[in-house]
Amino acid sequence: MTASDTTRGTALLSDPLRNRGTAFSRRDRAELGLDGLLPPAVETLDEQADRAYEAFLGYDKPLNRHIYLRQLQDTNEVLFHRLVTRHLEEMLPVVYTPTVGEACRRFSEIYRRPRGLFLSYDDRHRFREILRNRPHADVDVIVVTDGQRILGLGDQGVGGMGIPIGKLSLYTAIGGIHPARTLPVLLDVGTDNEELLADPHYLGTRRRRVTGDEYDELVELFVSAVEAELPGALLQWEDFATAHARPILTRYQDRLLTFNDDIQGTAAVALGALTTATEIAGGSLSDQRFVVLGAGSAAVGVADMIRTALHEEGLSADDAVSRFWFVDVDGLLLASRSGLTDEQRTYARDDDEVGDWDGDGAPGLAEVVHRVRPTVLIGLSTAHGAFTEEIVRDMAAGCERPVVFPLSNPTSHAEADPADLARWTDGKVLVATGSPFPPLRIDGRDVPVAQANNVYVFPAIGLAVTAARATRVTDRMMVAAARAVGRCAARSAPDDGSPAPLLPPLGRMRDAAREIALAAALAAVEDGVAPKATEDELRAAIDAAQWTPDYDD
Numbered sequence: 001m002t003a004s005d006t007t008r009g010t011a012l013l014s015d016p017l018r019n020r021g022t023a024f025s026r027r028d029r030a031e032l033g034l035d036g037l038l039p040p041a042v043e044t045l046d047e048q049a050d051r052a053y054e055a056f057l058g059y060d061k062p063l064n065r066h067i068y069l070r071q072l073q074d075t076n077e078v079l080f081h082r083l084v085t086r087h088l089e090e091m092l093p094v095v096y097t098p099t100v101g102e103a104c105r106r107f108s109e110i111y112r113r114p115r116g117l118f119l120s121y122d123d124r125h126r127f128r129e130i131l132r133n134r135p136h137a138d139v140d141v142i143v144v145t146d147g148q149r150i151l152g153l154g155d156q157g158v159g160g161m162g163i164p165i166g167k168l169s170l171y172t173a174i175g176g177i178h179p180a181r182t183l184p185v186l187l188d189v190g191t192d193n194e195e196l197l198a199d200p201h202y203l204g205t206r207r208r209r210v211t212g213d214e215y216d217e218l219v220e221l222f223v224s225a226v227e228a229e230l231p232g233a234l235l236q237w238e239d240f241a242t243a244h245a246r247p248i249l250t251r252y253q254d255r256l257l258t259f260n261d262d263i264q265g266t267a268a269v270a271l272g273a274l275t276t277a278t279e280i281a282g283g284s285l286s287d288q289r290f291v292v293l294g295a296g297s298a299a300v301g302v303a304d305m306i307r308t309a310l311h312e313e314g315l316s317a318d319d320a321v322s323r324f325w326f327v328d329v330d331g332l333l334l335a336s337r338s339g340l341t342d343e344q345r346t347y348a349r350d351d352d353e354v355g356d357w358d359g360d361g362a363p364g365l366a367e368v369v370h371r372v373r374p375t376v377l378i379g380l381s382t383a384h385g386a387f388t389e390e391i392v393r394d395m396a397a398g399c400e401r402p403v404v405f406p407l408s409n410p411t412s413h414a415e416a417d418p419a420d421l422a423r424w425t426d427g428k429v430l431v432a433t434g435s436p437f438p439p440l441r442i443d444g445r446d447v448p449v450a451q452a453n454n455v456y457v458f459p460a461i462g463l464a465v466t467a468a469r470a471t472r473v474t475d476r477m478m479v480a481a482a483r484a485v486g487r488c489a490a491r492s493a494p495d496d497g498s499p500a501p502l503l504p505p506l507g508r509m510r511d512a513a514r515e516i517a518l519a520a521a522l523a524a525v526e527d528g529v530a531p532k533a534t535e536d537e538l539r540a541a542i543d544a545a546q547w548t549p550d551y552d553d
Contacts, residue, residue, distance in 0.1 A: 009033035016077045017180050020551050023048055023079075045551055048076075049083045056083070056091075062099040067110055069095060070103075073169065074113045077179045081549035084173045089506040092170075092455065093436050098410035100166045101151045107159030108203040115165055116184030118158065121210050124218050127225035136180045141234045141462045142226065143167045144185040148209070148241040152382040152413035157191030158204025163239050167261075167458070174509050175459025175517070176546030177466065183233075189218060215244070223252055234465050234473075236261055236458065245297040246343055257465060259473040263301030265454040265461075266380070268478045270302045270405060270432070271309055272485030273452050273502040274376065277430040279490070280500070281375075281401035286313045288323065291374040292347075293365055293415060294381030294408070295328040300343045302378060302407075308479055321346060325372050328381070331362025366391050373398035379406040379415030380434075387416035389424050396425040407434040407452055418449045432502050450502035455509065456485050460516035467541040468521035468530040477523040484519035488512040510546075517542050 012032055013019050020028075022043045029035050043051070052072060059065045069091070073080040084091050093099060103110065117134060119127055147160025164184030171177040190207040191197060197206060210218060226235055235258040237248055249260045259265070278285050290306065292299050303324050310320040326333040326347045333340065333348040340348060357363050357371060369377070369391050377395055379387060387406055396402045402425055406415035418437050421429045427442040432450040439446040460481055461473065470477075485503065492508070493500035504512045521538045524530035533541070 010037065013037060016074055019076050021048065021076050021079065023551060045079065045082055045549075048079050049086060052079060052083050053087065062094055063102050063106070063110075065094045066099045066103050067112075070165075071112060074115065078549045078551055081169075081173050081179065084169070085510060085549060088173065088509060092453070092506060095169055095173075096166045096455070097151060097453070098412075098435050100162050101153050101410045103166075104147075104150050104156045104159040104162040105153060107156070107162055108199065108201050111203060116161060116186065118161070118186050118188055119222060120188040120205055121190065121214075121218055122205070124221045127221050128228055131225050131229040134183055136183075138181055139183045139230050139233045140181040140466045141168065141171050141177050141236065142183045142185055142230065143171075143236045143238050144187060144222070145238045146187040146189055146240055146244070147191070147204075148244070149239050151239070151409045153410075155191050155193040155196075155209075157193055157196045157202065158186060158188055159196075160239060161186040167236070167238060170455050171459045171462045172547065173459075174455060174513050175463040176510070176513070176548065177459070177462050178547040183230075185222075187218065187222060189215060219244075219248060223256065227256060232257065232469075232471075234258070234462055236462075238262065240297075242296040246300070246341065254472065257471055257473060259461065259478070260297075260301075261454050261458050262298045264305070264473075264475075264478050265458045266298045266407070266452075267302040267305035268457040268482040269452045269454055269485065269503070270378065270407065271305050271479065271482035272456060272489070273405065273432040273450055274306065274403065275309075275483060275486035276489045276500060276502045277376075277401075277403045277432075279486075280430060280502075281403065283375075284313065286310055286315055288376050288403075289325075289372055289374045290323055290376045290378065291325045291327065291365075291368055291372055293327050293377070293379045293383065293386055295326050295333060295344050295347075296380065297343075298407075299326070299378070299380035300347070302380065303347060304343075305475070305479060305482065308475055309482070312479065325349065325368055325374070327363075327365045327368055329383075331364050332368050334362050337362070366394070369395050375399045376403040377405070379408055381415060382408045382413040383415060384408075384413050385416065387421070389420070392416070392421060392424045392429075396428065401428055401430055403430045405432045405452060407432070409434045411435040411437070430502065448501060448505075451506070452503065453506075455506075456503060456512070457481050457516065459509075460484075460513040461520055463513060463542060463546060464517040464520035464524065465530075467517065467545040468524050468533065468538060470521070470524040470530040472524075472527075472529040474523065474527045474529060476527055477520045477529075480519040480523035481516050484516040485512075488515055514539075514542050514546065 143164035145160045147156050150156040150160050168182040172179045188205050189210040192209050196202045237260040307320045324347050334351050335348045336351050418431045422440045432452040437449040439448050488504040490500045
């Protein structure tokens, strides 16, 4: 850093992207008007990270650790990302799920400094003007939410901003997207959360949620503003309610560079873990029978991606659909049920299939598992404990290595505890969860529980589209990313001959992200949504695009 830089003194220390704190050299301090503004010691970045880590450990509650990291991010972005990348597995649950859920719930209470853009319904006709107020001109990735369906916590209103902020931190820490080229956005359309509406300190618009045509108008005005001001930026939709998530994705996925992580990211990670699980079980994906608990956008998205992979393996469209049985709060999805979306109706079973089953009405989960004898049980219902001992033991009686994925977030909403699943199946279960759980003790050894966190895919997709200059995110790109996740997991098998983990170790995700990004980028080229490039050219572009948290001299 030289004296030719225009920012000096306290203004420089207030810029989190350029502030080096105690790492400013004595020469820097003299030339940039910093003498006397910092303690005398001069530290390296690693020394700063060591000190910051000790401070992190000094907080006993996860929320306090989250607040500390957010303050560090608002002070020194390079140091924040160096710290997180060095301790990724430990800090991921603090930066993001499950702790970010509590941070969203208490957003108005813990709010300190502005980050990102808040776009309110009343300002909808000024969205393009407001986008020009973004802190940095060039943006590669936008994450947007309307705060209506935050994790498993529901409507958090303006507090939902914690999700785009946390998500983009991981785009940077894992994918290597430069922090200055990310933009979190909150669409404030009001809230139907009675506690928030009654809270005198609530920081959002104090009104009921905008719905119907008015809501669709707001989304269209936002997308149009992004197209005008930030053409080519990746727009990721996050934590939108089921009623909006799929229609928004359908409306815009062929119009601009966009994807929905709850639908497509969750699906890709689940497919990656499932690919590894079926290999460990000694079968193939096309051999499986799937029972899915929950029929929201994320659950349907998982099934859609598995169905695409089944089709790639040679199954016809009808055969692929026939492998799925969906159960929600009202029981098995049947063709006679009214109110199903087009996406849900794809998986509805004919009523004649269950005519001789026990009970009246749509069969529940226990009956479906007993009749279908699934090999794979997936939960995206937020129904805590729904995978009961009776259901799991019944499933295990019908297959040698049951695959059970309780994927609901946060931990308090998981359909089962992995330790219970291991006990009920005599250690034969292959499990992946949506939130972190402690290792299982099986046959005298500790077995890590694979966390099917979307972090395995979305940072790599951001890296892929940035490096390959893609104009769309296609289904084949997401399937390619999912299969690459499985390959990365297979390569991390222990040397003692025990099975590979279902997902790659989180601590090595920054390296894995490059391989996953390469697979997605190659698919983008094949699909014609990115300029022609060889594998070597794409690999070089990915390496060049992945930012590393260092102080640039």
